[in-house]
Amino acid sequence: MRRRSEMASRLSLPGIRQIGEIVNGTRDLGEEAVVVENVSKRFRIPHERKSTFYDHLFGLARGGRYSYEVFSALEEVTFSVRRGETFGVIGPNGCGKSTLLKILAGVLRPDAGRVAIAGKVAPFLELGVGFHPELSAVENIRLYGAIMGLSRREVEGKREEILEFADLKRFENMKLKNFSSGMYVKLAFATAIEANPDILLVDEVLSVGDEAFQKKCGAKIEEIRRAGKTIVYVSHALGSVRDLCDRCLFLQEGKIAALGEAEEVVEEYLRRMR
Amino acid sequence: MWIVEYRELIRILTVSDLKVKYQSSVLGFLWSLLNPLLMMLVLYFVFSNVFKFEDDSFALYLLIGIVAWRFLANGTMTSISAIVGRPSLVTKVYVPRQVLVLSTVLSSFTSSILEFSVLIPLLIFFGVDLSANVLFFPLIHLAFLGLVYGMSLVLSALYVYYRDLNQIWDVLLQAGFFLSPIVYPAEIVPDKYLAAYMLNPVTVTIEMYREALLYATAPSAADLAFVAAAAGAALLVGGAVFGRLEGRFAEEI
Numbered sequence: 001m002r003r004r005s006e007m008a009s010r011l012s013l014p015g016i017r018q019i020g021e022i023v024n025g026t027r028d029l030g031e032e033a034v035v036v037e038n039v040s041k042r043f044r045i046p047h048e049r050k051s052t053f054y055d056h057l058f059g060l061a062r063g064g065r066y067s068y069e070v071f072s073a074l075e076e077v078t079f080s081v082r083r084g085e086t087f088g089v090i091g092p093n094g095c096g097k098s099t100l101l102k103i104l105a106g107v108l109r110p111d112a113g114r115v116a117i118a119g120k121v122a123p124f125l126e127l128g129v130g131f132h133p134e135l136s137a138v139e140n141i142r143l144y145g146a147i148m149g150l151s152r153r154e155v156e157g158k159r160e161e162i163l164e165f166a167d168l169k170r171f172e173n174m175k176l177k178n179f180s181s182g183m184y185v186k187l188a189f190a191t192a193i194e195a196n197p198d199i200l201l202v203d204e205v206l207s208v209g210d211e212a213f214q215k216k217c218g219a220k221i222e223e224i225r226r227a228g229k230t231i232v233y234v235s236h237a238l239g240s241v242r243d244l245c246d247r248c249l250f251l252q253e254g255k256i257a258a259l260g261e262a263e264e265v266v267e268e269y270l271r272r273m274r
Numbered sequence: 275m276w277i278v279e280y281r282e283l284i285r286i287l288t289v290s291d292l293k294v295k296y297q298s299s300v301l302g303f304l305w306s307l308l309n310p311l312l313m314m315l316v317l318y319f320v321f322s323n324v325f326k327f328e329d330d331s332f333a334l335y336l337l338i339g340i341v342a343w344r345f346l347a348n349g350t351m352t353s354i355s356a357i358v359g360r361p362s363l364v365t366k367v368y369v370p371r372q373v374l375v376l377s378t379v380l381s382s383f384t385s386s387i388l389e390f391s392v393l394i395p396l397l398i399f400f401g402v403d404l405s406a407n408v409l410f411f412p413l414i415h416l417a418f419l420g421l422v423y424g425m426s427l428v429l430s431a432l433y434v435y436y437r438d439l440n441q442i443w444d445v446l447l448q449a450g451f452f453l454s455p456i457v458y459p460a461e462i463v464p465d466k467y468l469a470a471y472m473l474n475p476v477t478v479t480i481e482m483y484r485e486a487l488l489y490a491t492a493p494s495a496a497d498l499a500f501v502a503a504a505a506g507a508a509l510l511v512g513g514a515v516f517g518r519l520e521g522r523f524a525e526e527i
Binding site for chain 2: 043044051052053054056102105106107108109121123125126129130132134135142143145146147149150151152155
């Protein structure tokens, strides 16, 4: 009997129960736009990658155990972002910045803790997510709008603005696979920014396109900031974090090393990294 | 509710899936109609001597079974990779992951409706008396959709973790093809196994398609209720399994 329960536990599915919670959408959080409470995220790194039924059965037959190492990417992280604030996240490579951003974007689910977000989130984790090379520029705009949960009418209303912002009016019916990489990025940025999100998650993707377009992007971000949107900005460019952000979070090995005014946190970061 | 909020994305993904399916082969849509017809011809020549039908409706009997089965087989086989096949929509941005599964199932559903609608003129041509009972078709097809979607939810979620599932499922589908009354009449099943045999909701569904389309009879309320209940159960179980496994999709892809 005991043997049997052991078997069952070995056969159990690799998705362990996650108690973390993400509350998305139009919840009213008062002054706050993003609230993160005691969020932890651990990744499992199996010693032997078992990704088929065959592997699992073979492993069982040899009496092997499902063993893995746990890598803790975020530990008990708590902070909140105020409405209309530009909030920076800095830290050395592998400190958990991207994990945090992915949790905020709803892509990863935390193992513990709570994340609440008031409003619509536009993740700029990568430009041109969901874009299909066989579709035309306009069709891709519709596709991306739908990914952002916009209705058909909303997308049609923004179509001209997007094409104008990206300077691609002439190419609206060209298939995406014939676009140059610069044109691709312009279209992606323009589409994402015009989706009119309440909260922007930006992961160092703004250094794209030619000089003129970069300026345009910078101006657009500034405009969005003035319009009172919330921006979470992850970057290694300390200068731009200091200039753009009101407050800043400094992560080190998955824990909060400093949190406060952008200027001071950047100072602290430089001191520790020295 | 995600279905309502993301209806536009579901529509776009379904349509683009259909476009790709029908544009990628030279014969396009025609090919998808030829496939079941050719399969029917092969099976007809093999099995028409084995099973003696009183009238000559065996070809149509086969065709209805094949077209119905194709929805299950194509629907589950394409949606098994619905999650794994679109990694950027899983790891880079949040969309309810069920959207990806539902749109592939709906694409197969649409193909299936097209195949059935070509079947109707064939039925008339071969002198089948269609009655008002044809109106049961949408009801049966919707229940079947629920069943296929529920199964697809489980399969697509498990496939993220077990990448040989498609091979296993392929074999199970082959077994299922011969465990369902497609190439043979259900009457040949020995009496002692019949009760167990009829517990398969796919069997009951295929029989109901034939009743409505071929035999001009109304499916019994008990059969309809049984398939609807099976579809409901598939949706509940599928939703629960999917929800349980969804949390680590982005890490495992």
